[in-house]
Amino acid sequence: MNAQIAAAFRLLPVYLGWHVVLSAAALVLGLVLSAPLAVVSARNSRVRWPVLAVAGLIQTIPSLALLALFYPLLLALSAVAKGAIGHGFPALGFLPSLLALTLYSMLPMLRNGVTGLTGVDPAVVEAAKGVGMTDRQRLWRVEAPLAAPVAMAGVRTAAVWVIGTATLATSVGQTSLGDYIFSGLQTENWVLVLFGCAASAGLAFVVDQLLGLIETGLAKRDRRRVAIGLGALLAGVLLAAAPIVAAATKPAGYVIGAKNFSEQYILADLMADRLARTGVRVTEKNDLGSVIAFRALAGNEIDAYVDYSGTLWTTVLGRKDTPPRAVLLAEMTRDLKAKYGVTVLGALGFENAYALVMRREAAQRLHIASIADLAQHAPDLTLGSDLEFLSRIEWRGIEAAYGLRFRAQRQFQPTFMYKAAEAGQADVISAFSSDGRIAADDLVVLTDPKGAIPPYDAVILLAPRRAGDDRLRQALQPLIGKIPVQAMRTANLTVDRDQDKRSPADAARALAAAIGQN
């Protein structure tokens, strides 16, 4: 327990630093955009309604979706920019997070700004005109100071929202305090989840108090309070940004990507560790969505990550046939190079296939050993799946091949999917064949007599710009063909199990030792 907290604290400077920089940037940008919009809206009632309605509409978009939607949008814009000015910009990470959070911050700022400005006593406005102020002087000398306390309350609300929502930036590849929460959720490390929540809530609380100090300072026209509040905020941002700036001034290094489950964290740590030992700087971008990870690699935003042949075959290359595994690997290697410039360095030696699994007791009771057997009982059973399985091409293939119709289908975070199988809330789940929990939870894998599930060999992919990078190739080549599925399952289980949990980094070291590559 103490080791886990100590490990979490070691990551804090970078996670908190990014969280603060991201939130501060979004709030400042939101304020810069909202202030003139609020002034225009306050002075012109015909503008006011549409502006507030649009800001309100944005607020109703679930924050995770808003973040995710900026990815394709920025990708398209980046392509346009590439055509127009010769170079694009990264569509993952800071930029989509910043834009989504900025939009999110605007409603409370706009609403309170307009309320503050329209709430200024009409007699005072008339006096300001009467003494000979220009429109601009009236705004800056009279309306803005009088509206400031109300507007500041809006900034406070926005700050608390943004700091909380910034934890979701992790899902588009932006490091934040959400990294604790997401990886903790995936590895059932509740200490980590709590740590992330506490850090984010603590940050929000401190910022809210400081903004509150500024708010009362403005209301009581007490410049000292305003100065203390502003000074503390500024000092906090600079202090938090220091570790990031320090890291950024080091020479550019390699970025290893990972999707959002334990095996990916372990393999990313394994690769990053090997690469770091050659003396270069390595960072990791964890918790990327399945398709986002490949796009990020193809766009040179990450340099290497592990994906699975079946996923690449169906989702990226859009193939619906299922050739033998050697043919599939060869064709896939050729097509990824030709279409995306992505290099398949090689297969690691194990498979992480989608597998339909059941509790052993239930499978025996119903005499189900294969998916074909399952089809007869499916109408009485509930299918539990992870969040993407049901929308994947492979599932449609399996569903069609066996004519599967379940009584109900429920989606879970992978962690909770196994819990649901254990508790009987799902009879069949879409597990992963390299998952140590299959054996540990006494689940059985149903066979696939029709070969509807493609092979899922774990392969290392290299970004186009790293195709000829010898350092990277030499660091990762020794892993090719060296990881048997049993070793991977063991490593996964040490991270996923409830007792005696290990961090992915520990599991990666143990895995390296087990396969003789430490």
Next chain:
Amino acid sequence: MIALEGLAKSFDGGATFAVDHVSLAVARGEFRVIVGASGSGKTTLLKTLNRLIEPDGGAITLDGRPVTEGPAHLLRRRIGYVFQGVGLFPHLTVGENIGVTPKLLGWDPAVIKARVEELLDLVSLPRAFADRTPEALSGGQRQRIGLARALAARPEVVLLDEPFGALDAVTRDSLGHEYRRIHESLGLTTVMITHDMMEALLLADRIAVMKDGRLLADGAPHDILTHAGDPYVRELVETPRRQAEKVAALTAGSA
């Protein structure tokens, strides 16, 4: 000093006129009072003088030059403006409130400070008021500061929009006469509007009476009181006349 020629203003696109083609002249040094009920168009007329309202037709000249010459805010810095709502800036001290127009005009801070003290003396308030905020002041004190603010940049013309309307009768009377004294000592040209004929009769050099956007009478208080041809104007002066006779009778009876 001020001349209105065929001034017109409509708020409904010309269907009805709040100010219906009014012509009026105010001489230099004159204390002109415009009397009318609410809705008579008197406030609209007053606000066109410092361009808080832009007219639809007609012309206004100040010292022979059209008020539309140059930007409105520069015109307003030359014209003192006092209105019933006062509109003191709550986030500024009394001194800053009084010195606001000189500051806009770029006066030296030391000169502004001296001017503020001079004005506090003029409106009979202690100089220590300069550092207070306006929130704790009485209605009469607030309007004195409003008056000081209007006079700060040494305007030649002062516009008063029912300035004493919200005050009690005694304060109202004393402030009215104090203003009349200031008007004379500074040689101001004043246009004041009021719905109170008695107030007009007691303060004005000349009175104009407005109803439904039109000018019904224009003359010295004595003429208005004795030679009013218009029935509405006669009705307006009837009350003050009766009150005055009654008071005079009471005074004679008790003597």
